């Protein structure tokens with residue numbers, strides 16, 4: 025069972041099993057979404073989850089801290105290196 029993840033900027037759609045991070049998906053797909061630290065500290069990988077947030081892991085403390093530092097006001101903002109797909113049968117749409 026999978027969830028479909030669409031990276032809107034790159035016109036990519038990937039079916040993934042729960043447990044994968046968005047970073048895993050991006051690296052396997054050829055998306056141009058940029059990464060820096062890959063550890064939830066730099067904020068380079070900020071994305072907007074346009075739909076399907078319920079299929080993603082809850083926001084963690086690292087994400088909260090970095091998004092606050094960036095003064096990110098978009099309630100859909102997440103860090104691609106931190107969030108994971110946690111449920112199957114969904115559709116997640118991201119843009120960066």
Ligand code: FES
Pocket residue numbers: 058059060061062063064065066067068069070090103104105106
């Ligand atoms: S790559 Fe640095 S916070 Fe995600």
